[in-house]
Amino acid sequence: MSITFDLPPAARPGLPADAIDTPSLVVDLDAFARNVDRMQAAADAAGVKLRPHAKAHKCPDVSLAQIARGAVGICCQKVSEAVPFVRAGIRDIHISNEIAGPAKAALLAELARHARMSVCVDDVAQIDALAAALSAAGTTLDVFVEIDVGQGRCGVPDAAAALKLVDAIAKHPGLTLRGLQAYHGSIQHLRGWAERRDGAARAADRTGNVIARLEAAGVRCDVVTGGGSGSVEFDLTSGVYTEIQPGSYVFMDADYGSNAYTGSLRFEHSLFIATAVMSVAAGDRVIVDAGLKSMAVDSGLPWIWADGAPSAALDYVSANDEHGIVKPRQADARQALPPLGSRMMLVPGHCDPTLNLYDEIVGIRKGVVGSVWPISARGLSR
Amino acid sequence: MSITFDLPPAARPGLPADAIDTPSLVVDLDAFARNVDRMQAAADAAGVKLRPHAKAHKCPDVSLAQIARGAVGICCQKVSEAVPFVRAGIRDIHISNEIAGPAKAALLAELARHARMSVCVDDVAQIDALAAALSAAGTTLDVFVEIDVGQGRCGVPDAAAALKLVDAIAKHPGLTLRGLQAYHGSIQHLRGWAERRDGAARAADRTGNVIARLEAAGVRCDVVTGGGSGSVEFDLTSGVYTEIQPGSYVFMDADYGSNAYTGSLRFEHSLFIATAVMSVAAGDRVIVDAGLKSMAVDSGLPWIWADGAPSAALDYVSANDEHGIVKPRQADARQALPPLGSRMMLVPGHCDPTLNLYDEIVGIRKGVVGSVWPISARGLSR
Numbered sequence: 001m002s003i004t005f006d007l008p009p010a011a012r013p014g015l016p017a018d019a020i021d022t023p024s025l026v027v028d029l030d031a032f033a034r035n036v037d038r039m040q041a042a043a044d045a046a047g048v049k050l051r052p053h054a055k056a057h058k059c060p061d062v063s064l065a066q067i068a069r070g071a072v073g074i075c076c077q078k079v080s081e082a083v084p085f086v087r088a089g090i091r092d093i094h095i096s097n098e099i100a101g102p103a104k105a106a107l108l109a110e111l112a113r114h115a116r117m118s119v120c121v122d123d124v125a126q127i128d129a130l131a132a133a134l135s136a137a138g139t140t141l142d143v144f145v146e147i148d149v150g151q152g153r154c155g156v157p158d159a160a161a162a163l164k165l166v167d168a169i170a171k172h173p174g175l176t177l178r179g180l181q182a183y184h185g186s187i188q189h190l191r192g193w194a195e196r197r198d199g200a201a202r203a204a205d206r207t208g209n210v211i212a213r214l215e216a217a218g219v220r221c222d223v224v225t226g227g228g229s230g231s232v233e234f235d236l237t238s239g240v241y242t243e244i245q246p247g248s249y250v251f252m253d254a255d256y257g258s259n260a261y262t263g264s265l266r267f268e269h270s271l272f273i274a275t276a277v278m279s280v281a282a283g284d285r286v287i288v289d290a291g292l293k294s295m296a297v298d299s300g301l302p303w304i305w306a307d308g309a310p311s312a313a314l315d316y317v318s319a320n321d322e323h324g325i326v327k328p329r330q331a332d333a334r335q336a337l338p339p340l341g342s343r344m345m346l347v348p349g350h351c352d353p354t355l356n357l358y359d360e361i362v363g364i365r366k367g368v369v370g371s372v373w374p375i376s377a378r379g380l381s382r
Numbered sequence: 383m384s385i386t387f388d389l390p391p392a393a394r395p396g397l398p399a400d401a402i403d404t405p406s407l408v409v410d411l412d413a414f415a416r417n418v419d420r421m422q423a424a425a426d427a428a429g430v431k432l433r434p435h436a437k438a439h440k441c442p443d444v445s446l447a448q449i450a451r452g453a454v455g456i457c458c459q460k461v462s463e464a465v466p467f468v469r470a471g472i473r474d475i476h477i478s479n480e481i482a483g484p485a486k487a488a489l490l491a492e493l494a495r496h497a498r499m500s501v502c503v504d505d506v507a508q509i510d511a512l513a514a515a516l517s518a519a520g521t522t523l524d525v526f527v528e529i530d531v532g533q534g535r536c537g538v539p540d541a542a543a544a545l546k547l548v549d550a551i552a553k554h555p556g557l558t559l560r561g562l563q564a565y566h567g568s569i570q571h572l573r574g575w576a577e578r579r580d581g582a583a584r585a586a587d588r589t590g591n592v593i594a595r596l597e598a599a600g601v602r603c604d605v606v607t608g609g610g611s612g613s614v615e616f617d618l619t620s621g622v623y624t625e626i627q628p629g630s631y632v633f634m635d636a637d638y639g640s641n642a643y644t645g646s647l648r649f650e651h652s653l654f655i656a657t658a659v660m661s662v663a664a665g666d667r668v669i670v671d672a673g674l675k676s677m678a679v680d681s682g683l684p685w686i687w688a689d690g691a692p693s694a695a696l697d698y699v700s701a702n703d704e705h706g707i708v709k710p711r712q713a714d715a716r717q718a719l720p721p722l723g724s725r726m727m728l729v730p731g732h733c734d735p736t737l738n739l740y741d742e743i744v745g746i747r748k749g750v751v752g753s754v755w756p757i758s759a760r761g762l763s764r
Contacts, residue, residue, distance in 0.1 A: 005492055007465045008485070010764060021485045021764050055703060077704045078671075083389045097704065100660040100671060100723050103390070103403045110387055122663040125722050153705055154661040154669055161663070185702060278482040279536040281504040281528075281543070287536055289460075289482060292735045293763045298679050298701070319680070320567060321437060321734050322459045322479065322763065323535055340507050341482050352703050353674045356739065359761050379741055379760075381675045381704065382392060382403050 011362040011369045018343065020369065022276040023290035025358040026345070027251065029365040031270035033065075035250045039232070040069045042265050043244060046236035051075055051094060051225065053247030056352050058377035059361060060088035062250060075225075075245045076377075079104045079111070079119075084376035086115045094225065095119040096181060096245060098126055098146065098154050104382065105133035108141065118142035120181050122156050127168045127175065134174035142178040143169050144225065147210050149182045149203040159213030166219050179223035180214075182207040183245070188230030189299075193260045200227075200234035207240045229256060233265040253351040255299040257310075272305060272345040273354070274362075275324065280340045284331075288316075288324040290346060295319070296353035302346035314338075316346060393744040393751045400725065402751065404658040405672035407740040408727070409633065411747040413652035415447075417632045421614070422451045424647055425626060428618035433457055433476060433607065435629030438734050440759035441743060442470035444632060457607075457627045458759075461486045461493070461501075466758035468497045476607065477501040478563060478627060480508055480528065480536050486764065487515035490523065500524035502563050504538050509550045509557065516556035524560040525551050526607065529592050531564045531585040541595030548601050561605035562596075564589040565627070570612030571681075575642045582609075582616035589622045611638060615647040635733040636692075637681040654687060654727040655736070656744075657706065662722045666713075670698075670706040672728060677701070678735035684728035696720075698728060 010021040020026065043050035052066045055077040063074045063085060073092025076082040082093050091114075098120050099105060111117050112134070121127050121143055134141055145162045148155035156162050162180070169177045187199035203226075211221055227235030227244035229252075235241050248256055251271035275290035295302055297319050304311040304326065313336040318325040326344075328336040338344065348354040355361070356378055363371035392403040402408065425432035434448045437459040445456045445467060455474025458464040464475050473496075480502050481487060493499050494516070503509050503525055516523055527544045530537035538544050544562070551559045569581035585608075593603055609617030609626035611634075617623050630638055633653035657672035677684055679701050686693040686708065695718040700707040708726075710718040720726065730736040737743070738760055745753035 005496075006469075007462055007762070007764075008489065022483065023763055080389050087388075098660050098669075100658045101404065107390065114387075122661055123722055148664065152664060152667070153702065153707065154663060156663050157665075276482045279480045279504055281536060281538050282530065282534060283539075285534070287480075290763075292678065292680050292732075293738045293761075296674065298674050320535065325535065340505055350674075356675045357761060357763075379675075379739060380389070381405055381672070381739075382389075 009372070011372055013369050013371060015369045017364045017367050017369060020274050020362055022274050022343065023294040024274045024362050025355065025360070026272045026274050026362045026364055028270045028272070029363040029370050031268040032250055035267045035270060036066055036069055038265070038267065039246065039249050040071065042232070042236060044070065048236050048241060049243040051243050051245050052250070053096065053245045054085060054377070055081065056247030057250065057355050057375070058380070059355070059373050059375045060085050060090065061373040063090055064088065072243070078381055079108045080380040080382040081377045082111055083380065086111055088376070091115045093117055094144070096183065096225070098122055102129065102133065105129045106137070109133040109137035109139050112139035112141050113137065116142070118144060118178055120144045120146040120154070121165055122146050122154050124165065124168045127165065127172065131172035131174055140174045140176065143175050144178055144181040144223070146181040147207065149184050149206045151184045151186060153185070159210045162210055162214060163217055163219070166214070179221035179225065180207065180210065182224065182226040183228065184231070185228065188228040189255060189259070190230070191259055193262050196231055196259070197234050200231040200238065204235070204238035204240045211240070229267070230259055248351050251351045254303045254347050254349045257303070257347065269305070269347050271348065271351055273302065273348055274343060275346055276343050277338050277340055280337070284334060285325055285327045286337050288326055288344065289322070291319045291322045291324050293321055294357060295346065295348040296350045296357070298353065299350035302348050305345040305347050310347070391754070393754055395751050395753060397751045399746045399749050399751060402656050402744055404656050404725065405676040406656045406744050407737065407742070408654045408656050408744045408746055410652045410654070411745040411752050413650040414632055417649045417652060418448055418451055420647070420649065421628065421631050422453065424614070424618060426452065430618050430623060431625040433625050433627050435478065435627050436467060436759070437463065438629030439632065439737050439757070440762070441737070441755050441757045442467050442472065443755040445472055446470065454625070460763055461490045462762040462764040463759045464493055465762065468493055470758070473497045475499055476526070478565065478607070480504055484511065484515065487511045488519070491515040491519035491521050494521035494523050495519065498524070500526060500560055502526045502528040502536070503547055504528045504536050506547065506550045509547065509554065513554035513556055522556045522558065525557050526560055526563040526605070528563040529589065531566050531588045533566045533568060535567070541592045544592055544596060545599055545601070548596070561603035561607065562589065562592065564606060564608040565610065566613070567610065570610040571637060571641070572612070573641055575644050578613055578641070579616050582613040582620065586617070586620035586622045593622070611649070612641055630733050633733045635681070636685045636729050636731045639685070639729065651687070651729050653730065653733055655684065655730060656725060657728055658725050659720050659722055662719070666716060667707055667709045668719050670708055670726065671704070673701045673704045673706050675703055676739060677728065677730040678732045678739070680735065681732035684730050687727040687729050692729070
């Protein structure tokens, strides 16, 4: 029996947004564009370069929009993740992470043939492995020493350890020290504005101290890169960072949306999951067709979005693999439950791993599908 | 600048397992085959048909191996998910779920041209929508009435509601009632063996009562389908199910591995994530290259696997997007930490959404790559 069909697309430009098959990942193109503009304007006003992080979206169309507005390049978190961005024509990519293993070093050395590439190190062995791969490929690479500014993850603890790496880098003609990476991920998600301000200030202080110690030893850091969507307003005025690398700001998510902001620099929710009610048989709840395979729940369950704000009437209370359970906030308010087949929009708890579940982002503008962007680096975690 | 390269594969058959790039999803082919055989033998001994669930793996090679050993067909949870299985030649597929919207009904009606398809209903409106799509396509479909046996998700609550749906199905010549679906997902994950036994017994009792009420009304249920990897030993002897639909048993995961078993029917851990240590700079922990984008954490963090069992020395304590933090179980046991670049195997907390993150499963046998299976239905959640 010959199979003469394939899966139809979830959306096509020009169709009404209500015709998008569910579950699908949807971006409000106008809110997205305002977020892109707002971050670029803030970076420009501060005289700091913007190198947005592509790990948040894995979508070259997003990066190209950011670069068109003034971003100097992008960050990727994995070497494999960078491949579709290089293929899309992006020519300045920082791997904001350490890498392990000869396969990754070889791929990075190959990518360096096509784009200006940089990577982080926190161990002499990584430097030696990079140098060997570059020598084999005949290419060169910029290198950042990562310092741990409180995250407790990668990065050397102090200037003395950083200086050892600076010396090791200098031994290899294929490697050029570009500066420091100082990123503190957990600060981004502190709920209070003052907490984030104080956390960012401590990270900036630690970074400033290392810069001063390196300068005293005759080592200049041309670039100091770091910062994220939750700390960027502090990073921009810290006087320490020459370059910021936020990613999630283009979309926001329920986790970032739960942070308190003062209003000086906040971003709009532009990312949603379109879902539909597939069962109402239980009576006191409805079941929607987006579950664990359609959203990441590591940072909490999604918000139900209604009239431009989180719903006050309905809660998404539980995620199964392919089902979501939606209940009225007041147990007796069954009349608030939507009917079978009706649609709703969810704001995912955590945008980065949610994007990593989808093959495309459906862009909508004024109720009509405007774009379908491939998430070309989805699943590229090597 | 022309781009003359692409991402190299993570693995190729014949290479040593230690050469698999990280992070990668790996299956122990011998343990997998034993799991497939063990479940088939148990179903055969009980005289119950086995229709394994493909939502656990989304990989046609897995389903074909199960069918070769005697499975009567497969389950899928979404209509789009079934497409690659039909294309791979599988000719008997049950959509163990309700569907909402005309696009899904139309696709199902199209699939029914190529395979024997069935689907669940719990509302008259779903039946009418299916009938309209089948009429337009000129195809036919088997239908199961889903009953809620305690899960509180989809399914009608009782025999009276089921009978209304039976009547509605009978009105449409394109639809044939095949029987009942009775699945209780949360029983699967009860830790105690006796708890699961009692939960499965309650679900079977509720199912048996509905069957009796339907028979008293002159409605015969040829097929009663349900059951999962955590309850299967009880489902097989319940006398209620004619068909079981477990999925995770081929792989197991840390969540299923945390259940207590008596030994009568237990399965082996065959699914792992190969990861590598990418940073040791912190000193009191190491950082591995598999995080939230390489495993689902909704059911808990992964186990570190060492010598055929969960490690007693190391714990994976935190998952960031692309990083995992590994610490010695005893805080002062730094000598237990593995060196930079060393590899470890993780057992993911929850197999289904973890498989949904990868494009392929690398099969290993005796330390050598034996197969690379595409996860063709990855991301197909519509």
